[in-house]
Amino acid sequence: MKSLNSIGLDTEKSKKLTDLLGDLLSNYSIFYQNARGYHWNIHGDDFFVLHQKFEELYNNLLVKIDEIAERILTLGNKPSHQFSKYLMDSNIKESSQVSNGQKSIEEIIKSLDTLLVKQRLILKTSEDADDSGTNALMSDYIREQEKLVWMYSAYLKV
Template identity: 35%
Template sequence: MLLGIKNVKEIVEELNNYLADLNVFYGKLHNLHWNVEGKEFFTVHENVEKIYDKVNEEIDEIAERILTLGQRPKVKYSEYLEISNIKEIESKGYNGKEVIDVIISDFEYIINKIRNIIEKASENNDEVTADILTGSLAYYEKTAWMLNAMNK
């Protein structure tokens, strides 16, 4: 039993699905970063960049965790698009409120996804995955709160 984890394949499947979500979200954040318009441009543009930098770090951490569990992370965008619950959006102009609304909606999904993976990881004695994702959960919850405050 690898690292004492009961069901490595179940955890890796969850992590690969999450990795797909993160990669689609990462591309979506670039779209929003590049296409924000209006009086909130500077503030929103700068903050979206901070978010996608954090998501990029998390992508690497999740892929490395999958490798640590003795499996391979998914890497094809075609697979990501097939299994991700986060959807792409059109390349067009978005005002600041629209950008924040899109991000908050995806954050809500991500927060719930993380909670589900933490629960499964805990059930399978995978404390490391649960710990990694607990840190991510704290980031997404705090950032969602800040974005909601910014969007009032």
């Protein structure tokens, strides 16, 4: 007989999901800090537009970080809070291009692409685990971030 966690999902499948979500949490945490850097250090002709957009981005990322950590807890595991672990595990790397708007947006698009790949894997894994909660979360993130990629890409083509 399968072992079920407190919300009625297979414990083994939930563990696999929490591992994937932990990796996602690491990537979001580094992306969040990069977005703060873009916001704080941007300068040039587009300062007023990009300063505001970067603030919107990091506020949105902060909400998602909390949701991912809470989902890990809901599935019966503990999220890491150690930034050293985030740095080790994340495919998104710390940015050094934080004052150049063009470079910042290019890095944002690249980071969103990384998240989209990871979230699509979690979406498939959550389907297999009959985990509607994680599935809905990933589906919402994917839809929102696909639009952001389009919008940031359109900005670069100005």
